[in-house]
Amino acid sequence: MGSNAVHRKMSQPNSAKLAAVCLCLLACRTAAAQMEITGSWAARNHEFLTGDGLPVDFTGIPLNEEGRMRALSYSESQLSMIERQCQGWPPFYFVQGPFGLKIWSETDPLKGNVISYTIGAWEDRPAITIWMDGRPHPSRYAEHTRAGFTTGAWEGTTLVTHTTHIKAGFLRKTGAPSSDEATMTARFYRHGDILTVLAIVEDPIYLAQPFLVSRSFQVSATPMSPIGPPCVSAYEGNTGQTAPHYLPEKNPFVDEMTTKYGVPRDAAIGMPETLYPEYRKKIPPAAPAR
Amino acid sequence: MRVFLAAALLTLVSVAALPRAAGQGRGGPANAGAAASAAAKASAPVDMTGYWVSYVTEDWRFRMVTPRKGDYQAVPMTEQARKMADAWDPAADEASGNQCRAYGAAAIMRVPARFHITWQDDNTLRVDSDSGMQTRLFHFNSPACNSPAFNSTAPPPGERTWQGYSTAQWQRPASLKVATTNMRAGYLRKNGVPYSENAAVTEYFDMAPLPSGGQVLMVTTIVDDPQYLQQPFTVSSQFLKEADGSKWDPTPCTAK
Numbered sequence: 001m002g003s004n005a006v007h008r009k010m011s012q013p014n015s016a017k018l019a020a021v022c023l024c025l026l027a028c029r030t031a032a033a034q035m036e037i038t039g040s041w042a043a044r045n046h047e048f049l050t051g052d053g054l055p056v057d058f059t060g061i062p063l064n065e066e067g068r069m070r071a072l073s074y075s076e077s078q079l080s081m082i083e084r085q086c087q088g089w090p091p092f093y094f095v096q097g098p099f100g101l102k103i104w105s106e107t108d109p110l111k112g113n114v115i116s117y118t119i120g121a122w123e124d125r126p127a128i129t130i131w132m133d134g135r136p137h138p139s140r141y142a143e144h145t146r147a148g149f150t151t152g153a154w155e156g157t158t159l160v161t162h163t164t165h166i167k168a169g170f171l172r173k174t175g176a177p178s179s180d181e182a183t184m185t186a187r188f189y190r191h192g193d194i195l196t197v198l199a200i201v202e203d204p205i206y207l208a209q210p211f212l213v214s215r216s217f218q219v220s221a222t223p224m225s226p227i228g229p230p231c232v233s234a235y236e237g238n239t240g241q242t243a244p245h246y247l248p249e250k251n252p253f254v255d256e257m258t259t260k261y262g263v264p265r266d267a268a269i270g271m272p273e274t275l276y277p278e279y280r281k282k283i284p285p286a287a288p289a290r
Numbered sequence: 291m292r293v294f295l296a297a298a299l300l301t302l303v304s305v306a307a308l309p310r311a312a313g314q315g316r317g318g319p320a321n322a323g324a325a326a327s328a329a330a331k332a333s334a335p336v337d338m339t340g341y342w343v344s345y346v347t348e349d350w351r352f353r354m355v356t357p358r359k360g361d362y363q364a365v366p367m368t369e370q371a372r373k374m375a376d377a378w379d380p381a382a383d384e385a386s387g388n389q390c391r392a393y394g395a396a397a398i399m400r401v402p403a404r405f406h407i408t409w410q411d412d413n414t415l416r417v418d419s420d421s422g423m424q425t426r427l428f429h430f431n432s433p434a435c436n437s438p439a440f441n442s443t444a445p446p447p448g449e450r451t452w453q454g455y456s457t458a459q460w461q462r463p464a465s466l467k468v469a470t471t472n473m474r475a476g477y478l479r480k481n482g483v484p485y486s487e488n489a490a491v492t493e494y495f496d497m498a499p500l501p502s503g504g505q506v507l508m509v510t511t512i513v514d515d516p517q518y519l520q521q522p523f524t525v526s527s528q529f530l531k532e533a534d535g536s537k538w539d540p541t542p543c544t545a546k
Contacts, residue, residue, distance in 0.1 A: 158464075215526070216526055277343065
């Protein structure tokens with residue numbers, strides 16, 4: 001064996017090691033361009049929480065006529081029906097409800113890349129799996145679920161997710177509806193110990209414009225549960241023979257926001273023009289509040 | 291082969307090191323002054339200039355109408371703050387020339403308004419509001435930006451104003467961080483929920499495309515005020531980009 005052959009034989013393993021280091025560094029670079037979003041995030045509930053409003057509180061939701069009609073027909077007594085007690089809320093609820101987030105990832109054991117993130121469930125909130133492996137969304141005829149189907153990708157340090165195949169549900173607990181054609185695009189911005197999520201909900205059936213909600217969470221040293229307590233349905237006085245609802249023009253709560261908070265009816269029922277500053281000029285001065 | 295591999299390794303080491311600065315979090319020293327050496331306007335990773343309108347999808351009843359006295363749900367107030375809020379007197383505020391208390395830097399991005407963002411000079415981003423007719427100046431490359439005390443609550447010298455003194459920093463890849471101190475005491479909500487003159491405001495400006503077209507600006511606002519808040523008050527507000535200033539409607543502050 002000549003000296004060159006020996007040299008080649010000796011250098012091959014080094015070359016392999018160098019290549020491995022290069023690949024590792026490349027992977028590190030990719031990871032460094034992203035942000036760590038896994039862990040426990042405590043909710044900072046300093047903004048409107050869904051469900052803490054009055055029955056007809058659709059303020060800030062740009063409903064179209066069909067959405068408004070459906071929303072005003074809703075009675076919260078529907079939740080006393082056994083089949084609806086554990087229906088849960090759509091994925092938008094994770095930026096509207098009072099709970100924090102537990103986020104974890106599944107990684108490819110060989111390549112080390114993230115296959116998916118999961119945002120844990122709560123009693124009335126489904127777990128959301130965000131697929132990061134480039135898989136396509138399923139056929140439009142595929143099953144719609146409470147959580148829907150979510151894919152994600154990094155745009156710089158921002159995680160951008162897109163959710164489709166969501167079961168029909170509600171944009172807010174007060175009855176503003178969402179259809180099974182609704183989609184959600186969410187952007188996760190991490191700034192130090194604050195994670196702010198912007199959710200953009202579009203619904204060609206019930207919304208006249210996109211509905212935007214955002215919520216900030218703070219990193220928590222206390223671990224949060226990835227699941228909530230189980231939902232157990234029970235008889236609550238509804239025999240299931242009727243679905244509680246209100247006929248058109250018969251919702252008795254339509255003016256409660258006005259009498260209690262001075263909110264005009266147009267705003268309470270989610271007229272799109274009420275989301276813009278100029279609408280304030282149409283609000284009567286000294287609106288009654290008690 | 292060895293030369294090639296060595297060159298590849300060197301390149302990758304350099305490339306791998308680059309984004310680490312971007313990966314640092316809030317106020318991370320690796321970020322501080324990342325773009326400080328160049329003029330902020332020239333080094334801006336995103337263009338936030340233009341007209342933006344508040345899109346009030348959250349906290350409607352606290353923002354679009356003046357909440358009644360005592361309606362301060364969700365604000366983590368101290369007992370002292372509650373007493374202050376319960377003593378809210380808008381007529382007295384107007385009489386004493388303090389009708390802009392709810393338009394200070396800690397609250398202005400929550401006020402339903404149109405905002406016009408422009409470059410005042412190469413290192414100063416200017417934000418005007420039509421509602422309340424306020425002007426904010428975000429100073430890049432100021433000494434405070436480059437100091438470890440970027441988040442310091444120690445006010446810079448000068449008279450306190452409603453908008454205080456703001457230092458700004460681009461955070462790679464596409465975010466703007468603003469820290470504000472030296473404000474006059476004001477209101478977080480129009481019904482007298484107070485913040486003190488020692489409050490410090492940290493904000494993050496992030497842009498996003500709307501799937502159906504258009505642009506969103508999201509501003510995350512964190513108000514620290516040990517005097518009146520039990521914990522930092524954190525809200526995020528959304529704005530939609532407008533084509534021009536045709537709906538610009540300057541309106542003075544009102545206390546009621």
